[in-house]
Amino acid sequence: MANINDSSDPLHAKNKAWSGRFSEPVADFVLRYTASIGFDKRMAMADIQGSLAHAAMLQKCGVISAGDLEDIRRGMAQIREEIKNGTFDWQLALEDVHLNIEARLTALIGDAGKRLHTGRSRNDQVATDLRLYLREELDEITFLLNDLQKVLVNLADKEADTVMPGFTHMQVAQPVTFGHHMLAYAEMFERDRERLISLRHRVNRSPLGAAALAGTTYPIDREYSAKLLGFETVMQNSLDAVSDRDFGLEFLSAASLIMIHISRLSEELVYWMSQRFNFIHLPDRFTTGSSIMPQKKNPDVPETARGKAARVVGEMCAFAVLLKGLPLAYNKDLQEDKEPVFDAIDTVKDTLHAFIEMMPGVEPQREELRRACQAGYPTATDLADYLVRKGVPFRTAHDVVGRVVRKASELKVDLHEMPLSVLRSFSDKIEDDVYDCLTLEGALKARNHTGGTAPAQVRRQVALWKQLFEKRLADAHAGEYDR
Numbered sequence: 001m002a003n004i005n006d007s008s009d010p011l012h013a014k015n016k017a018w019s020g021r022f023s024e025p026v027a028d029f030v031l032r033y034t035a036s037i038g039f040d041k042r043m044a045m046a047d048i049q050g051s052l053a054h055a056a057m058l059q060k061c062g063v064i065s066a067g068d069l070e071d072i073r074r075g076m077a078q079i080r081e082e083i084k085n086g087t088f089d090w091q092l093a094l095e096d097v098h099l100n101i102e103a104r105l106t107a108l109i110g111d112a113g114k115r116l117h118t119g120r121s122r123n124d125q126v127a128t129d130l131r132l133y134l135r136e137e138l139d140e141i142t143f144l145l146n147d148l149q150k151v152l153v154n155l156a157d158k159e160a161d162t163v164m165p166g167f168t169h170m171q172v173a174q175p176v177t178f179g180h181h182m183l184a185y186a187e188m189f190e191r192d193r194e195r196l197i198s199l200r201h202r203v204n205r206s207p208l209g210a211a212a213l214a215g216t217t218y219p220i221d222r223e224y225s226a227k228l229l230g231f232e233t234v235m236q237n238s239l240d241a242v243s244d245r246d247f248g249l250e251f252l253s254a255a256s257l258i259m260i261h262i263s264r265l266s267e268e269l270v271y272w273m274s275q276r277f278n279f280i281h282l283p284d285r286f287t288t289g290s291s292i293m294p295q296k297k298n299p300d301v302p303e304t305a306r307g308k309a310a311r312v313v314g315e316m317c318a319f320a321v322l323l324k325g326l327p328l329a330y331n332k333d334l335q336e337d338k339e340p341v342f343d344a345i346d347t348v349k350d351t352l353h354a355f356i357e358m359m360p361g362v363e364p365q366r367e368e369l370r371r372a373c374q375a376g377y378p379t380a381t382d383l384a385d386y387l388v389r390k391g392v393p394f395r396t397a398h399d400v401v402g403r404v405v406r407k408a409s410e411l412k413v414d415l416h417e418m419p420l421s422v423l424r425s426f427s428d429k430i431e432d433d434v435y436d437c438l439t440l441e442g443a444l445k446a447r448n449h450t451g452g453t454a455p456a457q458v459r460r461q462v463a464l465w466k467q468l469f470e471k472r473l474a475d476a477h478a479g480e481y482d483r
């Protein structure tokens, strides 16, 4: 809390918004233990935005005067500046962002500042702030996911013909293209985007006006303040409005999935870089050395990302446990909602930035990837499919090919290197056109349908993705980004 003034001057107690009924100042450790200013000041701009909408609503409903509203606007403009240029004096004794800003406002403008809190409570205020804050971050993360998809699609375009072994059970299974492999991740990040866009609607509801828990006795217009803040709807139950944090858990689960997807990609990059595989190279700027082994070049970025996935998943668990069994309505426990959300936001954004920078630097080692395919007879299924096309039932074909593979392994040759006479000794249905489907290229080309790995399909998908990116860009310019 470097820039927080924590002088325990008992005078501060007098400044407290709630000190009237107390006969002694709060103990120092209680202040430190229960304060949230160390982390919630990052919602300061949302807090001011919420207060300005609340004040405008109070004025419209005749609760405060036009002069008061003008003073509040002037004071808040100055506070915004002070926060932006780092001169705002955050006080630990004022607990949280809400009381800090309100106290400063009152110091600047007097009584009008004291009227701001009419018809509201910190309970609806904090719920409003968190929703406003998260709404903006959701949009940023959605954009970052789109940028990462673009990078993956460009890589897929470049590597649409690059053959590599596809694995199941980490055993060489069938050849796929590197481009196809990259597009698998673009799909995952698309579902991640969808989750954020859908969640945005549930975040974008106004709790403001629920006050402490039961509503307020003033003639307020909740629809009006909601509209000023760009909320889509007004929360219909005041108890729910101040105590609902499901959206936080939803965010953390969406963030966890983003990080889980990133961690799978990370794991692949890590083993692809291992000398045993040598499937890819990464430029030096994304790797680090060892302090003892001079030859080392470690994939630190993907490893760090794989590790950071753990902490976001941990935050999701912490948040779920925080909500479990919590009675209505507001409880101070809920103050613990912010740090996991903030940390997950930072972690996801940093990680996406890192991958947007790094992925274009991935250099597939084409020769090595091709050599790796030769190790595990990845076109064996193609031979079975060939026999099926010649009228052999699939199970029989499977059995025949199993014996062909055993022979090839004895002879230490690949399937396409076996002489026709040897192949025919297993089935007389085999003719010299068999070699077309035993090559890696033949196997790739044959899987030419929606979702298949054929280079032509990868190119078709790349084109569709590029159209989608164009459309999103156009929509964003038209101010109707798809939400």
Ligand code: ARG
Binding pocket: 036, 040, 096, 122, 123, 126, 330, 332, 334, 335, 336
């Ligand atoms: N700092 C508090 C929080 O984050 C604000 C709400 C406090 N409300 C209260 N009644 N003490 O939840």
